[in-house]
Amino acid sequence: MKDKKKAVVAGHICLDITPVFGESTDRLHEILMPGKLVHMKGVDVHTGGAVANTGIGIKILGTDVRLMGKIGCDHFGKIVLAILKEYGVSDGMILSSKVDTSYSIVLSLPNVDRIFLHSSGANDTFCYDDLNFEFIKEADLFHFGYPPVMRNMYINSGYELKRIFQRVKELGVVTSLDMCSIDSSSEVSFIDWKKILKDVLPFVDFFVPSFEEICFMLSREKYEDLKKRANNEEIINILSIEEDVKPLGDELLRLGAKVVLIKCGALGIYYKTSGANLLKEICEKFDLKIEEWKDKEGFELSFIPERVLSGTGAGDTSIAAFLAACLYGYSLEVCLKLATATGACCVSQYDALSGLKSFDELFKKMEKGWEKQYRKV
Numbered sequence: 305m306k307d308k309k310k311a312v313v314a315g316h317i318c319l320d321i322t323p324v325f326g327e328s329t330d331r332l333h334e335i336l337m338p339g340k341l342v343h344m345k346g347v348d349v350h351t352g353g354a355v356a357n358t359g360i361g362i363k364i365l366g367t368d369v370r371l372m373g374k375i376g377c378d379h380f381g382k383i384v385l386a387i388l389k390e391y392g393v394s395d396g397m398i399l400s401s402k403v404d405t406s407y408s409i410v411l412s413l414p415n416v417d418r419i420f421l422h423s424s425g426a427n428d429t430f431c432y433d434d435l436n437f438e439f440i441k442e443a444d445l446f447h448f449g450y451p452p453v454m455r456n457m458y459i460n461s462g463y464e465l466k467r468i469f470q471r472v473k474e475l476g477v478v479t480s481l482d483m484c485s486i487d488s489s490s491e492v493s494f495i496d497w498k499k500i501l502k503d504v505l506p507f508v509d510f511f512v513p514s515f516e517e518i519c520f521m522l523s524r525e526k527y528e529d530l531k532k533r534a535n536n537e538e539i540i541n542i543l544s545i546e547e548d549v550k551p552l553g554d555e556l557l558r559l560g561a562k563v564v565l566i567k568c569g570a571l572g573i574y575y576k577t578s579g580a581n582l583l584k585e586i587c588e589k590f591d592l593k594i595e596e597w598k599d600k601e602g603f604e605l606s607f608i609p610e611r612v613l614s615g616t617g618a619g620d621t622s623i624a625a626f627l628a629a630c631l632y633g634y635s636l637e638v639c640l641k642l643a644t645a646t647g648a649c650c651v652s653q654y655d656a657l658s659g660l661k662s663f664d665e666l667f668k669k670m671e672k673g674w675e676k677q678y679r680k681v
Contacts, residue, residue: 309444309590309631310368312396312477313359314435316427316450316484317373318406319380320352320616322654325413332413350655351387352408353427354449354482357617357656360391361624361646362447364660367631370443372435374398374426380405398434400426412614412654420485428455432467437475444589446472447480447510447627449620452492452517462500469507478589480510482623483517497521506560509586510630512623514567515543515574518552540569545603549574553601562586563597565626565643567619570651571677572605572644577636596635604640605676607648617656622647629663642666645674 325335326345335342351360355373363369371393375381377400384405388394406425412418427450440446448468451457457465472479481504486493498521505511516539519527530539530548543549549566553576556564562582566574577583580598587594625646629639645666653659661669 308368310370310442311359311362311445311447311627311631312370312372312440312443313355313362313447313449314372315355315430315448315482316353316406316454317351317355317371317375317384317397318353318408318422318425318427319384320348320350320408320410320655322348322350322410322412322614322616324348324654332411332419335413336411348654349383350657351384352410352617352656353406354447354484354620356384356388357620358447358449358482358624358627360388360393360657361621361660362628363391363393364657365625365628365663367628369393370396370439372396372398374400374403374430374434376403376405376426377401378405380407396436396439398426398430400429403429410614410616412616418615422453424453424455427453430454431456432464432471435468437471440472440477441475443477445480445627445631446477447482447623449482450484451481452484452486455492458492458495458497458500461496462504465500466503466507469504473507476589478509478586479507480512480623480627481505481508482620483513483521485514485517486520488520493520501556501559505556508560509562510565510627511556511561511563512565512567512626514569514619515540515549515552518556518566519548522552522555538569540571543568543571545574549603550576550601565623567622568603569615570606572603573622573640574603575636575640576601590630591633592630593635596637600636604644606644607670608675608677609648609651612651614654615651616654618647618650621650621656621660625663632663641670644676645670 324345359371403426409421577600622643626643629642649659
């Protein structure tokens with residue numbers, strides 16, 4: 305890297321509490337039964353959300369980063385701050401005595417998609433005025449995560465979210481936006497997300513949602529159909545990249561995003577990029593070779609993990625690796641390989657961060673013949 309780039313990661317942060325199940329069964333209904341006593345093997349308590357997972361991930365991978373998230377002055381908030389201090393990234397946090405710290409109870413069993421019991425807490429009050437734009441203007445990259453679980457970001461047709469990204473782009477900073485899953489029975493599921501994206505994406509350089517998230521937002525009917533066809537299994541098991549994923553990538557570029565990554569879980573990452581004119585600013589800012597980035601489309605298969613304990617934070621940390629690799633000036637091809645490799649490392653632990661490896665370690669693992677997923681896409 306020619307010079308050390310700086311990043312700001314803002315948005316959602318919470319405390320993740322992951323009970324470790326001792327039962328050998330992977331049938332959730334056999335464990336969570338009324339009146340049943342379930343013996344546990346312990347609990348993992350870590351920070352969660354995009355600010356912690358992606359932000360600290362970028363820090364671990366060697367980039368200067370400042371985190372901007374909101375927590376309460378309560379017991380959970382003290383735990384979050386203590387963890388952030390261990391990584392030296394607590395300075396930018398907003399503390400409020402008027403709100404509770406957000407938390408998630410993460411139920412994670414083998415071969416079962418995670419279940420989250422989530423309280424948004426302080427994240428619902430996060431707004432434009434909470435951001436330190438004096439610091440942001442000195443950064444090379446601004447990444448924001450999880451507006452669907454931050455009420456101020458989606459009410460009023462996403463006015464605050466658009467206001468934030470418009471301001472950051474005016475400062476000449478490269479922008480990145482990630483999403484999260486939506487509770488189909490909650491207020492946020494009735495929001496016109498296509499309108500929000502139409503207003504916000506012209507100010508977004510990297511848009512990096514998962515397939516489930518963006519399909520729900522842009523094509524609810526298709527999402528429900530896929531969910532039904534999957535028959536309680538993960539949607540990615542029945543995905544067609546050509547028929548299901550590619551049309552979403554095309555639409556997101558039309559809505560204004562410059563580089564689109566659609567995370568497809570354990571399968572890998574679909575990618576599509578704009579032409580040279582729209583990528584020029586990003587490439588100049590990050591010292592990227594435009595020929596390695598313009599007009600690209602494809603699917604990067606995931607690497608096969610050594611073991612799978614939990615998918616918690618895998619999407620966030622894969623994006624952390626992708627963005628850090630961009631800041632290092634790597635080609636799109638290398639950035640994608642590092643992203644999928646990091647996701648595969650992440651799932652080997654219960655938390656998002658302890659399984660992460662340096663880029664040098666990942667390159668060595670690849671050179672030794674690290675196998676990829678083999679499913680035809």
